Ligand SMILES: [Zn+2]
């Protein structure tokens with residue numbers, strides 16, 4: 001067996017890892033949303049596809065496979081529903097920006113038609129492979145994939161973490177530990193130690209309360225899938241109810257999430273939170289949300305589009321911006337933090353509203369990754385989904401710990417027999 005990397009190697013984005021054997025299994029097929037959209041380097045011969053979770057850096061180019069070929073796809077049910085939402089949106093954005101997307105709507109349909117949804121813990125056979133998904137604790141429906149194969153030297157267990165979180169979030173339990181022979185792990189935060197989540201939440205809540213008491217708007221730019229549900233639950237749990245508005249795709253994503261209560265640890269909490277929320281449907285309703293004191297939870301998470309750009313230029317002078325997600329280099333979120341400006345329609349806009357950062361990461365940090373690897377106890381560890389610094393540092397650290405570890409580059413092939 002071999003692994004070949006078409007994306008997501010020494011970078012975050014466009015995850016695409018091919019497990020090559022008698023049959024070729026593609027683990028994720030995503031896009032990288034940078035200044036421009038980047039795709040996996042090519043589309044090799046693929047016999048089946050496994051999607052770890054809905055985020056576009058894992059699912060974003062899956063329709064691209066369904067041009068002439070028609071192969072089975074595996075993942076959880078929420079992953080299909082949430083990916084469809086994000087893929088449709090990606091097509092709409094491309095249309096608005098007059099850019100040519102690399103797939104058509106009918107290919108999203110073909111992908112959905114060939115999709116088999118799996119429950120956590122249930123095994124399905126594909127050729128010589130047995131595929132089992134486990135809870136990754138990252139977002140609703142996110143999965144750690146175990147591929148098992150009978151091998152002349154005994155059973156071979158290949159584990160792909162996708163994005164995972166080892167400790168609990170408000171709506172998700174931590175990732176399930178699965179033993180393996182070869183482990184492919186994300187390394188997004190391999191150089192980081194996340195601060196204590198409870199104190200992050202108390203700081204965030206205190207900051208929002210202060211903003212409200214001054215009659216301002218607390219503006220929370222969020223990713224539609226995952227973070228917006230988590231934030232709504234946190235706000236509700238901490239008594240911040242009655243003045244919360246949700247705009248953009250966060251609404252649809254929350255509705256879909258509520259359709260899969262068994263994939264979240266506290267569905268009642270999310271349901272109560274959404275009942276206390278005012279949904280903004282039309283542009284002209286935004287004025288109500290801007291009438292402080294108010295909390296606005298809206299897309300996009302890195303301020304590269306969506307209603308947040310409208311709000312950010314209109315919130316009153318007592319308002320504050322609360323960032324809770326990773327801001328990729330080159331995005332408005334990053335220039336806002338580092339240089340105090342964002343770019344709207346090609347025009348630089350200085351933003352004087354104070355910004356604070358709250359690390360509510362849905363990813364494992366260095367300690368978590370090391371912990372997971374030790375418990376999974378593989379012979380080989382492959383570090384992906386991290387910039388070159390993070391992936392290489394993780395591989396180095398694991399080597400010191402006695403593992404055979406690699407941080408492959410795009411195009412590399414690793415023998416895992
Ligand atoms: Zn993700």
Ligand SMILES: [Zn+2]
Nearest residue numbers: 055057058163
């Ligand atoms: Zn990811």
